[in-house]
Amino acid sequence: MKDYTMKLKEIVLEASKLIDDDMVVNAKGDKGDDLVTNFDYEIEKFIIDRLKNLYPTFNILSEEFNSNALLGKDYFVIDPIDGTINFANNMPIWAIQIAMVKDEKTISSIIYSPTLNQLYYADEDGAYCNDEKIQVNTRNYKKCIYGGGYGSESEKLIKMGISERYLRLLHCSSISYAWVASGILGGAFFYNINKWDYLPGFYLIEKAGGQTLIKDKWQIAGNESFIEECKQMW
Numbered sequence: 001m002k003d004y005t006m007k008l009k010e011i012v013l014e015a016s017k018l019i020d021d022d023m024v025v026n027a028k029g030d031k032g033d034d035l036v037t038n039f040d041y042e043i044e045k046f047i048i049d050r051l052k053n054l055y056p057t058f059n060i061l062s063e064e065f066n067s068n069a070l071l072g073k074d075y076f077v078i079d080p081i082d083g084t085i086n087f088a089n090n091m092p093i094w095a096i097q098i099a100m101v102k103d104e105k106t107i108s109s110i111i112y113s114p115t116l117n118q119l120y121y122a123d124e125d126g127a128y129c130n131d132e133k134i135q136v137n138t139r140n141y142k143k144c145i146y147g148g149g150y151g152s153e154s155e156k157l158i159k160m161g162i163s164e165r166y167l168r169l170l171h172c173s174s175i176s177y178a179w180v181a182s183g184i185l186g187g188a189f190f191y192n193i194n195k196w197d198y199l200p201g202f203y204l205i206e207k208a209g210g211q212t213l214i215k216d217k218w219q220i221a222g223n224e225s226f227i228e229e230c231k232q233m234w
Contacts, residue, residue: 036064077196126208142160177201
């Protein structure tokens with residue numbers, strides 16, 4: 001593990017300790033159908049403060065406070081709680097995630113799920129979960145299950161000859177991509193999500209031997225068999 005990855009890991013672990021039983025949940029979004037909690041703000045502020053102290057020349061793109069920030073060549077992306085609706089309803093499919101970009105290339109990422117006790121990280125040394133090296137599975141795409149966010153993914157699976165019964169709508173890109181990297185899922189695909197939603201997971205998957213694809217606003221990642229089929233279909 002590189003020194004900068006270790007620093008990010010420590011920051012995320014510290015940030016997770018801010019979560020307690022005093023949760024406040026509010027509606028968010030144009031339709032009011034999304035949620036935000038006090039911990040989204042508290043965790044994001046904590047991480048931003050720590051990163052600014054350690055890397056003052058880096059820009060920061062984050063969901064709650066810096067969603068329109070200019071990136072430049074060196075920056076961080078932060079999602080303080082990915083899967084907030086799950087989190088707010090005590091469903092354990094959510095995570096804190098960060099990616100570090102240097103000279104316009106991702107060099108490190110962290111995805112931490114406290115409730116699942118899964119700490120994923122990646123850098124040039126490889127991809128890991130709880131300090132054990134991970135890799136994507138090598139199964140044929142028709143023999144895998146998949147992660148997504150909305151029902152529209154079912155149409156894509158059906159076109160690929162896969163039953164929609166093999167789709168798991170986790171509504172959490174971080175965990176979906178992490179499970180691709182660790183071989184649980186053959187792939188995951190989301191539509192028109194933000195850089196803080198997909199960049200940490202994309203990097204983790206690439207370092208675990210998988211592939212990523214952005215096509216027509218779809219953010220797709222998976223094993224070789226799945227991605228090759230997606231390239232043919234899209």
